[in-house]
Amino acid sequence: MKRLPASFWLLFAPLVLWMTAFLILPYVRVLTQSFYTVDDFGLLQPGFSLDSYSRFFSGPLYYGTLWKTFTLSATVTLCCLLLSIPLAYYIAFKATRNKTLLYTLIILPLWVSYIVRAYAWKIILGEEGVLNSLLMYVGLTDAPISVLLYSDVSVVICMVHIYTPFVLMPIYTAFEQIPKALVEASKDLGANRFTTFRKVVFPLSLPGIIAGATFAFVLSLGDFLAPILLGGPNTLFISNIFQNMFGTSNDKPLGSAIGIILLVIVLVVLEMSARAEKRFSSLESGR
Amino acid sequence: MKKLLLSALTLATAVTLWNCGGGEKKEGSSESTAVNTADFKGKTLNILCWEGYADPKFTKAFEEKYGVTVKGTYFGSSDELIAKLTAGGGDVYDIVTPSPDMAQALVERDLVQPIDLKKVAHYDSLADKLRSMQDVVKNGETYGVPFTWGPDYLVYNADVVKTEPKSWNEFLKPEYKGKIALWDDISSLYLAGMMLGYDKQDKGGLYKMNEQQLAEAKKKLMELKPQVRKYWVTAGELDNLMKNKEVVMAVGWPLTPATLKKEGMNVKGIIPQEGATGWIDRLMITKNTANKDLAMAWIDYITAPENMAKVAEVTNYSVANPGATRFLTPELQEVTQMNNTQYYFDKLNFWQYVKERKRYNEVWNEVKGGAI
Numbered sequence: 001m002k003r004l005p006a007s008f009w010l011l012f013a014p015l016v017l018w019m020t021a022f023l024i025l026p027y028v029r030v031l032t033q034s035f036y037t038v039d040d041f042g043l044l045q046p047g048f049s050l051d052s053y054s055r056f057f058s059g060p061l062y063y064g065t066l067w068k069t070f071t072l073s074a075t076v077t078l079c080c081l082l083l084s085i086p087l088a089y090y091i092a093f094k095a096t097r098n099k100t101l102l103y104t105l106i107i108l109p110l111w112v113s114y115i116v117r118a119y120a121w122k123i124i125l126g127e128e129g130v131l132n133s134l135l136m137y138v139g140l141t142d143a144p145i146s147v148l149l150y151s152d153v154s155v156v157i158c159m160v161h162i163y164t165p166f167v168l169m170p171i172y173t174a175f176e177q178i179p180k181a182l183v184e185a186s187k188d189l190g191a192n193r194f195t196t197f198r199k200v201v202f203p204l205s206l207p208g209i210i211a212g213a214t215f216a217f218v219l220s221l222g223d224f225l226a227p228i229l230l231g232g233p234n235t236l237f238i239s240n241i242f243q244n245m246f247g248t249s250n251d252k253p254l255g256s257a258i259g260i261i262l263l264v265i266v267l268v269v270l271e272m273s274a275r276a277e278k279r280f281s282s283l284e285s286g287r
Numbered sequence: 288m289k290k291l292l293l294s295a296l297t298l299a300t301a302v303t304l305w306n307c308g309g310g311e312k313k314e315g316s317s318e319s320t321a322v323n324t325a326d327f328k329g330k331t332l333n334i335l336c337w338e339g340y341a342d343p344k345f346t347k348a349f350e351e352k353y354g355v356t357v358k359g360t361y362f363g364s365s366d367e368l369i370a371k372l373t374a375g376g377g378d379v380y381d382i383v384t385p386s387p388d389m390a391q392a393l394v395e396r397d398l399v400q401p402i403d404l405k406k407v408a409h410y411d412s413l414a415d416k417l418r419s420m421q422d423v424v425k426n427g428e429t430y431g432v433p434f435t436w437g438p439d440y441l442v443y444n445a446d447v448v449k450t451e452p453k454s455w456n457e458f459l460k461p462e463y464k465g466k467i468a469l470w471d472d473i474s475s476l477y478l479a480g481m482m483l484g485y486d487k488q489d490k491g492g493l494y495k496m497n498e499q500q501l502a503e504a505k506k507k508l509m510e511l512k513p514q515v516r517k518y519w520v521t522a523g524e525l526d527n528l529m530k531n532k533e534v535v536m537a538v539g540w541p542l543t544p545a546t547l548k549k550e551g552m553n554v555k556g557i558i559p560q561e562g563a564t565g566w567i568d569r570l571m572i573t574k575n576t577a578n579k580d581l582a583m584a585w586i587d588y589i590t591a592p593e594n595m596a597k598v599a600e601v602t603n604y605s606v607a608n609p610g611a612t613r614f615l616t617p618e619l620q621e622v623t624q625m626n627n628t629q630y631y632f633d634k635l636n637f638w639q640y641v642k643e644r645k646r647y648n649e650v651w652n653e654v655k656g657g658a659i
Contacts, residue, residue, distance in 0.1 A: 233515040249648040250366040
C-alpha cells in the first residue's frame with residue numbers, strides 16, 4: 001500500500017474516530033447483545049444464545065407485526081409516489097413563473113417539527129376535528145367518521161404528509177436533468193404527451209423515483225411517532241415493539257435481535273435500490 | 288444526501304441503543320457513624336424519581352437549610368428506573384422513588400438499604416395502611432418510606448354517561464363502542480384480571496396470573512378492543528382525548544378529572560364495585576449512596592406534614608402523611624382524596640411486583656398487535 005501523507009490522516013482521523021465510536025462500536029454492541037439473555041429483573045446475562053432470534057420467529061406477534069409494518073410502509077410509499085410524480089412533473093415542466101415558490105412550499109413543512117405536524121393531524125382528523133366538521137356541515141355525512149383518527153388510516157396519512165418532500169425532491173431533480181431536447185424530439189416524432197412521459201420521461205427519471213421510494217419506505221419502516229400518536233388500538237409497528245423492549249419490558253436482547261433483523265432488511269432494500277438505480281441511471285443503457 | 292441522512296438516522300439509533308446498555312456494578316462504601324449536619328454543606332443529593340418529586344417548591348427550603356443542592360432525575364417508567372439505577376456503577380443516586388411494581392425487586396436485588404425508622408420523626412404519623420405493606424420489608428427491616436399514592440380510576444364524562452358507572456363491565460356497553468381509552472401499560476392486564484375476579488381469593492392474584500389466566504385476561508382485553516378508541520400513553524394525552532370528546536370513559540388518574548374540571552368539563556373519577564388498582568410510591572435509599580445521612584435528612588424533611596402538603600400541591604397526588612390535609616385548600620383535599628383516605632384504602636388493590644413482567648408485557652403487546 002502506498003504511504004499516505006500526514007495531512008491525510010490529520011483530515012481523516014476525526015472522521016474515523018467518530019465513525020468507530022458512534023457507528024461501528026454501537027453496531028457491534030447491538031449484535032453481541034442480541035445473543036445475550038436477561039434475568040427476570042431485566043439485567044443482561046452475557047453469553048451466546050439464539051433465544052431472542054428463535055422467539056422472534058416463534059410467534060406471529062413479532063414477524064406478523066414486521067409484515068404489517070412492511071405492508072403499511074409500502075402503502076405509504078405508493079401514496080407518496082402517486083402524489084410526488086405528478087407534482088414534480090408539474091413543477092419541472094409546466095410551472096413557469098412560480099417554480100421556485102412551488103418548490104419552496106413543498107420543502108417548507110420540513111422546517112416544522114415532526115411532532116407538531118403529527119399533532120396537527122389530530123386536530124384535522126378528530127371526531128370534532130376540522131375535516132369531520134366540514135363534511136357534516138356540507139351534509140356529506142351526518143355522523144363523524146371515526147376511522148379517520150386513531151387508526152391505520154391516520155398513521156398512513158401522517159406519514160405520507162411527512163415523507164412526500166423526501167420523495168418529491170429526488171424525482172424533481174431527475175425531471176430537471178432530462179434534456180428538454182429529448183422531450184421535444186419525442187413530440188416531433190409524433191408521440192403524444194402520455195407516450196412521451198411513458199417512453200422518455202419516466203424511464204429517465206427512474207433513478208430519482210427509486211431513490212425517493214426507498215426514502216419513504218425505509219423511513220416509514222422505522223417510524224415510531226406516527227403510530228404512537230395517531231395509531232388506534234390495532235396499530236402496532238415493529239418500532240413500537242422495539243421501543244417496548246428497551247423502554248418497558250427491559251428485554252434488550254430481544255430488542256437488539258429485532259434491531260439486527262430490521263437492519264438486515266433495510267440493508268437489503270438499500271442494496272436492491274442502489275442496483276436498480278445504477279441499472280436505470282444512464283442514457284446509454286439501451287432502455 | 289440519501290446516504291448522509293441514513294447514516295445520521297442509523298447513528299441516532301445506534302447511540303440510543305448504546306445508551307440503553309447497563310453498566311457494571313461497583314461496590315461503594317457508604318457507612319459513616321456520627322451525623323454532623325454541617326458536613327452536608329456543598330453536597331448534592333441526587334434523587335431518581337417520577338416527574339415532580341424533586342420540585343423547587345419543596346426542595347428549596349431544604350437546600351437553604353443545609354446549604355446543599357437537590358438534583359432530581361426523572362424516569363418515565365419502572366424499567367427506566369432500573370436502567371438508570373444500575374447504569375454507571377449504581378452510586379450516582381442517593382434516593383429512589385419506585386412504585387410497588389418494582390419496589391420489592393429493588394429490595395430483593397439488594398439495590399437499596401434498610402432505613403432506620405427511628406430517625407424519621409414523622410414516620411409514625413404516616414397512614415397505617417401504607418406503612419403496613421410488607422413488600423418493602425425484609426428480615427424485619429423496612430426499606431421504604433411511603434411518599435405518595437393514588438388510584439387507577441374509572442374516569443367518565445358525566446355529561447354523556449348520565450348514570451354513574453357501577454362496574455368496569457360498563458366499558459363493554461354497545462353505546463360506548465369506540466369511546467373508551469385504556470392505559471398503554473401492563474396494568475390493563477390487572478384490570479382484565481379484576482373484571483374476571485382473579486383478585487377475589489387473593490388480592491395479589493392480579494400480579495401473578497398463570498398462563499391460563501393470562502390467556503383469559505387477553506381474551507377479555509380482545510373483547511374490549513372494539514370499544515377502545517386509543518391506548519393512551521401520557522396523562523396529558525388522556526386529557527386531550529376526553530376534551531376532544533374522542534372518548535367518554537377511561538382508566539385514568541385523579542389528575543385527569545381535576546384538570547378537566549378546571550376547564551369546565553363535567554368529568555368524574557370513581558372506583559367501581561369490583562374495586563380498583565392503585566399505586567404507592569416509596570422513598571428508598573440506594574445501597575451505594577455516599578450521602579446516606581443527607582438522604583435520611585431528606586426523608587425526615589419531606590415526610591413532615593407541611594412539606595407533604597407542598598408535594599400534593601405540585602403533583603396533585605395523595606400523600607402519605609394525613610397531617611398534610613390541614614395545609615391543603617378544600618379543592619385540593621377533594622382532588623387528592625386526603626379528606627376521605629379510609630374509603631380509598633379499603634377499596635384499592637395496591638400494585639405488587641410482577642415477577643413475570645416480561646411475559647405480561649408480551650401478552651399486552653399481543654393484545655395491541657391483535658394476534659390471537
